Amino acid sequence: MGRALRFSGRVAIVTGAGSGIGRACALRFAAEGARVAVVDLNEASAAETAALIGGTALAVTADVSQEEEVRAAVAATIEAYGRLDVLHSNAAVLSRSVYGRDLDLVDMDVAVWDRTMEVNLRGAMLFIKHTVPLMTAGGAIVLTSSVSGLLGDTDHAAYGSAKAALMSLTRYTATMYGSRGIRCNSVAPGLVLTDIARAVMTPGRLAEKAAERVLPDACEPEDVAALVTFLASGEARCITGQTIVIDGGTTAHRPEHAIRQANGAS
Numbered sequence: 001m002g003r004a005l006r007f008s009g010r011v012a013i014v015t016g017a018g019s020g021i022g023r024a025c026a027l028r029f030a031a032e033g034a035r036v037a038v039v040d041l042n043e044a045s046a047a048e049t050a051a052l053i054g055g056t057a058l059a060v061t062a063d064v065s066q067e068e069e070v071r072a073a074v075a076a077t078i079e080a081y082g083r084l085d086v087l088h089s090n091a092a093v094l095s096r097s098v099y100g101r102d103l104d105l106v107d108m109d110v111a112v113w114d115r116t117m118e119v120n121l122r123g124a125m126l127f128i129k130h131t132v133p134l135m136t137a138g139g140a141i142v143l144t145s146s147v148s149g150l151l152g153d154t155d156h157a158a159y160g161s162a163k164a165a166l167m168s169l170t171r172y173t174a175t176m177y178g179s180r181g182i183r184c185n186s187v188a189p190g191l192v193l194t195d196i197a198r199a200v201m202t203p204g205r206l207a208e209k210a211a212e213r214v215l216p217d218a219c220e221p222e223d224v225a226a227l228v229t230f231l232a233s234g235e236a237r238c239i240t241g242q243t244i245v246i247d248g249g250t251t252a253h254r255p256e257h258a259i260r261q262a263n264g265a266s
C-alpha cells in the first residue's frame, strides 16, 4: 500500500488551516486520502485552503478560543463526514496587536497575555475536549507547539509559555486517553518559511536564523506537514506523549556554534 493512502477513509480537522503550516498540513492530509475540515478564524483563507484541496474539503470559520464555536466546528465536521480520526490543533494568534505586543514582561498588557493563552492554549484544550469523545482506537492528535516553548528569549514570553504548556497538555492527553488507543503528540518547529515569515523577515534576521541552525536550509511548511502527517498516521502507532522538534538543528547545539557562525568561522 502506498504512502498516498495513509489517511484513506479518515477524517481530519486542522485548525489555523487558512495559511502557512496549517494549510500545508491540510493539503498533505487531503493528498493522502483524508477528508479535511479546514478551520480558521479567517473565513476567506479557510475557503481558499478548501478550494485548493478541492471537492471533499469543508471550510469552517471559528475562533478556536470560543467553546461554542469549537463545538459547532466539530459538529459541522461530523455532519459532513460522519466520523473523526485526526485532530491537528495548530492555530495561534500571531497578529501585530497580540504577538507583536508580547514584548517585555514588565510592560505586559494583561489582555495580550490572556488572548495569547486563550487562543494558543485554551483553543487546543477545547478541540481535544470536543473531539476525543468522537474518536475510536487509532485516533490521533497533533498539537503545534514551538521551540519558543523550550528556550527563553528577550520577547514573546506569553507565546513561549503557551507553547510550553502545549507540550504538557500533549503528555496529559496522551496519558488520559492512551488506554483507548488514542495518541497525542506535538511538533515544535523553529523558523518555518511560510509566506508571511518570508514577507516580514529582513535579510539580516534571516541571516541570524541561518547562523542558529546547523543545517543550511530553513524549514518549509511542507517539512512540518511531513512530520505532522507521520505522527497522525498508523506509522507512528507506538509514539505518544512526545514533542518532536523540527528546527534544522537550531536547538541541537551549544550557543557557541551560532556565535562562531555569526563571526564567519566554520
Ligand SMILES: NC(=O)c1ccc[n+]([C@@H]2O[C@H](COP(=O)([O-])OP(=O)(O)OC[C@H]3O[C@@H](n4cnc5c(N)ncnc54)[C@H](O)[C@@H]3O)[C@@H](O)[C@H]2O)c1
Pocket: 015, 016, 017, 018, 019, 020, 021, 022, 039, 040, 041, 042, 045, 062, 063, 064, 065, 090, 091, 092, 093, 094, 119, 144, 145, 146, 147, 188, 189, 190, 191, 192, 193, 194, 196, 197
Ligand atoms: N512559522 C513559524 O516560523 C513557526 C515556528 C514555530 C511554530 N509555529 C506555529 O505554527 C502554527 C502555524 O503558524 P504559521 O506560521 O503557519 O502562521 P499563520 O499566521 O500563517 O497561520 C496561523 C493561522 O491561524 C489562524 N488563527 C489565528 N487565530 C485564530 C483563532 N482564534 N481561531 C482560529 N484560527 C486562528 C490565522 O487566521 C492563520 O490562518 C502556529 O501555532 C505557530 O505558533 C510557526
